[in-house]
Amino acid sequence: MYIVHREELYISNENVEYVDQFTYLRVIFSHTGNMSLAVKVLQEQALRVYYNLLSLFERVHLDIKTKLSLFDQMVAINKFVSFMPS
Numbered sequence: 001m002y003i004v005h006r007e008e009l010y011i012s013n014e015n016v017e018y019v020d021q022f023t024y025l026r027v028i029f030s031h032t033g034n035m036s037l038a039v040k041v042l043q044e045q046a047l048r049v050y051y052n053l054l055s056l057f058e059r060v061h062l063d064i065k066t067k068l069s070l071f072d073q074m075v076a077i078n079k080f081v082s083f084m085p086s
Contacts, residue, residue: 049074 009016021030021037028038053071062070 046075 006018009018019031021028023029026041028041029035030037049071053067053074056070057067
């Protein structure tokens with residue numbers, strides 16, 4: 001194990017806390033710049049939307065363009081709703 005010495009960062013005379021990761025607009029940022037966790041979360045969201053739409057697509061005949069449009073809209077809505085406070 002090693003200890004990393006960091007310079008303190010001040011903005012308007014206030015010390016800015018160092019963190020290993022943080023979430024901004026539902027995207028997880030790591031201090032290393034690795035985005036794999038953020039990509040994983042987005043993949044899981046898209047998969048949930050896909051499975052929710054799959055049951056609809058089995059009951060209603062829609063052309064591929066409409067299906068893709070519904071998917072895009074549902075992903076956008078899912079991201080918007082996840083921004084709203086509980």
